[in-house]
Amino acid sequence: MNSFTEENYLKAIYKLIEKSGSSVSTNAIAEKICTKAASVTDMLKKLSDKKLINYQKYQGVTLTSKGEKVALSVIRKHRLWEMFLLEKLDFKWDEVHDVAEQLEHINSDKLIEQIDKFLNYPKFDPHGDPIPDANGKIQVQKSKSIAHFIKNDVIVMTGVVDHSPAFLQYLDNTGLALGDEIKIKEVVFFDRSLQIIINKKSTIFISNDVAKNILAIKK
Amino acid sequence: MNSFTEENYLKAIYKLIEKSGSSVSTNAIAEKICTKAASVTDMLKKLSDKKLINYQKYQGVTLTSKGEKVALSVIRKHRLWEMFLLEKLDFKWDEVHDVAEQLEHINSDKLIEQIDKFLNYPKFDPHGDPIPDANGKIQVQKSKSIAHFIKNDVIVMTGVVDHSPAFLQYLDNTGLALGDEIKIKEVVFFDRSLQIIINKKSTIFISNDVAKNILAIKK
DNA sequence: AAATAAATTTAGGGTAGTCTAAAAACTATT
DNA sequence: AATAGTTTTTAGACTACCCTAAATTTATTT
Structure with missing residues (x-):
């Protein structure tokens, strides 16, 4: 069995690989786990001994299939x-x-x-x-940020990029939730902010910063 | 906040005090937690420093109200x-x-x-x-072991004394469950085994050993 | 290709919790 | 009250995880 800590390292490595598409560095892991690079090196040795990661000093790490299974x-x-x-x-x-x-x-x-x-x-x-x-x-799910859609597109909200409480609370307040139908009513040329209609009812304005963090697919 | 381990010690102490009605010994805790007396002594010092237990060397321990709150x-x-x-x-x-x-x-x-x-x-x-x-x-709940009831008593099962999987599985197999109505049909004089009727339907025999581990109250 | 900068690892140490073995303190017996 | 037996504590050491500071390796710049 793997410890609580080992599981957290494997999960962090999985997510970093998922995002970057390549092997991950000691520093990247340290930042993700909020710990120091020296601690990461210790753990990488341990995970490597247990055949959960592929690790060569100074070369970054990837997950073995065993490690990926644990992470998933x-x-x-x-x-x-x-x-x-x-x-x-x-x-x-x-x-x-x-x-x-x-x-x-x-x-x-x-x-x-x-x-x-x-x-x-x-x-x-x-x-x-x-x-x-x-x-x-x-x-x-091949969804894209809603900043990529154009005027008159009708789409369905499928996810978010930013998972922070602040952003999620903002969405709650604006009434936006997973599964909502969104129609792009207007794209403001100069700042790329959007005017959207939620579920054929309320019309709201969102900035491009927000739009980039909302995922959706064409209806 | 208290660690996982501290919580387990406090819970064990609570249960031992509950059962014995008095302060508990280092050895009793060690046995309950499946660890060694020396480890217990270390932890008792720590819990005492945190004002979670009353502890004087060689004198056994009780919980402070703070410690009892955590245990509960x-x-x-x-x-x-x-x-x-x-x-x-x-x-x-x-x-x-x-x-x-x-x-x-x-x-x-x-x-x-x-x-x-x-x-x-x-x-x-x-x-x-x-x-x-x-x-x-x-x-x-002032329930008693069913070994204490007498012929023709009608009672309701409210709990068990032995919590082991083996005993619980035995109960499952005999069809006995919490809330069942039990009528004491016969008490065998010589070994104090019981013949009981469950929910006015099935009649079964149980040994005194089993009876002592089933709790019930008069209906 | 050196020199410098950045990333990574090693060295040495700390805390929480565990252990064994030995010492100390209680308890019971005579 | 002294001895024997039991319980508890201390001493010293181990593992898992974390840290800082120093050394090493890799990457970048000139």
């Missing part, structure tokens, strides 16, 4: 717990992360399979991120 | 999670303990209050043990 299982648990908190326990969008961060390390296959069943096998979490299945398979 | 909060979480697993996630009676042992250390007031609400504020857990409320208050 942690991510699966995290996202299912987020979903559970939101749907069943009336948590707010921005409250789920910290608790899920703890729950993701609970070790029980039966528990997580039952939670999955209880939620009726969701494929995406409350942020629009895909939930790996029990075998680590991920369903992809 | 852990027990509350444990029993609510057991209830949740059993009622909402189709866990068996004997499967819940190990997972609840992990979940009891999750730190989130909102989470446990919502679980409590989700379960509709139960007062007793699946083993018939009382669930402390958010303030640590416990509702007592």
